[in-house]
Amino acid sequence: MLKNSIRIARIGGISINLHVSWILIFVLITWTLAANYFPRNYPVWGLTLYWIVGLATSVLFFASVLAHELAHSFVARARGLPVHDITLFIFGGVAQLEEEPQTPGTEFVMALVGPLTSIVLGAGFGALSVAASGVNEQLAALSSYLALINVWLGIFNLIPGFPLDGGRVLRSILWQASGNLQRSTRWASLVGQAVAYLFILAGIWLIFTGDWVGGLWIAFIGWFLDNAASSSYRQLTIRNLLAGHKVREVMSRDCQEVNPDLSLDRLVNEHMLPQGARCFPVVEGGLVRGLLTLHNIKGVSQDRWPTTTVGQVMTPLDGLKRIGPDEELWTAMQNMTGKGVNQLPVMEDGQLLGMLARDNIVSFIRIKGELGV
Numbered sequence: 001m002l003k004n005s006i007r008i009a010r011i012g013g014i015s016i017n018l019h020v021s022w023i024l025i026f027v028l029i030t031w032t033l034a035a036n037y038f039p040r041n042y043p044v045w046g047l048t049l050y051w052i053v054g055l056a057t058s059v060l061f062f063a064s065v066l067a068h069e070l071a072h073s074f075v076a077r078a079r080g081l082p083v084h085d086i087t088l089f090i091f092g093g094v095a096q097l098e099e100e101p102q103t104p105g106t107e108f109v110m111a112l113v114g115p116l117t118s119i120v121l122g123a124g125f126g127a128l129s130v131a132a133s134g135v136n137e138q139l140a141a142l143s144s145y146l147a148l149i150n151v152w153l154g155i156f157n158l159i160p161g162f163p164l165d166g167g168r169v170l171r172s173i174l175w176q177a178s179g180n181l182q183r184s185t186r187w188a189s190l191v192g193q194a195v196a197y198l199f200i201l202a203g204i205w206l207i208f209t210g211d212w213v214g215g216l217w218i219a220f221i222g223w224f225l226d227n228a229a230s231s232s233y234r235q236l237t238i239r240n241l242l243a244g245h246k247v248r249e250v251m252s253r254d255c256q257e258v259n260p261d262l263s264l265d266r267l268v269n270e271h272m273l274p275q276g277a278r279c280f281p282v283v284e285g286g287l288v289r290g291l292l293t294l295h296n297i298k299g300v301s302q303d304r305w306p307t308t309t310v311g312q313v314m315t316p317l318d319g320l321k322r323i324g325p326d327e328e329l330w331t332a333m334q335n336m337t338g339k340g341v342n343q344l345p346v347m348e349d350g351q352l353l354g355m356l357a358r359d360n361i362v363s364f365i366r367i368k369g370e371l372g373v
C-alpha cells in the first residue's frame with residue numbers, strides 16, 4: 001500500500017485504496033467537466049445539471065480505471081500471482097503485485113488485459129452514447145466522454161515503454177524471443193525513458209506556444225514516467241538478482257552477544273567503536289532477551305551512558321520483528337523497507353541464528369552484479 005492512502009473497499013479479496021493525490025485529480029476532472037467541457041458543448045443545461053453530470057462522469061471514469069486494474073489483478077491471480085491491493089492515485093491506478101510473472105506468456109496476457117478492458121469499456125460507452133442520443137442528452141454526453149477517455153486510456157497504456165502496460169508487453173515479447181529477462185527489462189526501460197523525454201519535450205513545446213496548463217501537465221506526466229521507468233528498472237534488476245536466494249546465505253553469523261548488565265558507555269567504547277558493529281543480541285543464561293541497536297543508544301543522552309545498562313534500553317524479544325533463515329531475500333528486503341528497519345534478527349525455533357542487515361543485501365547485490373553471475 002502506498003503511503004498516505006486509505007482503503008475504501010474490498011473486491012474479491014483485493015483491497016481498493018485511494019491515495020491522497022487522487023482527490024486532487026478527482027476534483028480537477030469534475031471541475032473541468034462541470035465548468036468547462038459540458039457548458040461549452042451543451043450550453044442550455046443549467047448549473048446544477050452540469051455539476052451532477054460532471055460528478056457522475058468523474059466517478060464512472062475512476063470506476064473505469066479501477067476496472068482496468070482489476071482486470072490485471074484477476075489475470076495475475078488466476079496465474080498464481082497474489083495481488084494484495086489496488087491504489088488509485090493522480091496518474092491512474094496501480095495494482096501491487098507480490099511476485100513478478102515467471103514466464104513471458106503470463107506477463108504478456110497480464111499486461112495486455114488492462115488496456116483491452118479499457119478499449120472494450122470505451123466501445124461499450126460508445127454504443128451507449130449512440131443509443132441514448134435523441135433520448136437522453138445527459139446520458140449521451142456522459143457516455144461519449146467516457147468512450148473517448150477509455151479508448152485513450154487503453155491506447156496510452158499500450159505505449160511500449162516501462163512502466164506502462166505496453167512496456168510489459170514489449171518486455172514479454174523480447175523475453176520470449178531472447179530468453180534473457182535482464183536484457184529485455186533493460187530495453188523496455190530504455191524505450192520507457194525515451195517516451196518520457198518525448199512527453200517532456202512536447203510539454204515544453206506547448207508551454208512555449210502558450211498552452212501553459214496543458215504543457216505543464218504533459219511535462220509532469222513525462223517526468224513521472226521517467227522516474228517510474230528508471231525506478232522500476234532498478235527494482236526489477238534487484239529482484240532478478242535476489243531471486244531464489246535465501247536469508248541464510250547472506251546473514252551475518254558473527255554477531256557479538258552482550259550481557260544485559262553491560263553499561264552503554266562500555267558497550268560503545270569496547271564493542272561498538274572498535275568493531276564497527278551496529279547491533280548486538282542481548283543474551284542472558286544462554287537465552288536471547290532482546291536486541292540492542294545504534295537506534296536504541298541514540299535515544300539516551302551521552303551523560304547517562306555510564307549509568308544506563310543494555311538491558312534497560314534494548315528492544316525486548318517480544319517486541320522484535322524477526323525473520324526466518326529460509327525466507328526469500330527479496331521478501332526480507334521488502335519487509336525491512338515496509339517496517340522502516342535496517343536489520344532483522346534471523347531466528348528459528350527461538351534460536352538466534354544471525355542478523356540480516358540491509359548492508360548484507362546491498363553488498364550481495366553489488367558483488368553479484370559486478371561479477372555478472
Ligand SMILES: [Zn+2]
Pocket residue numbers: 068069072114115157165
Ligand atoms: Zn494497466
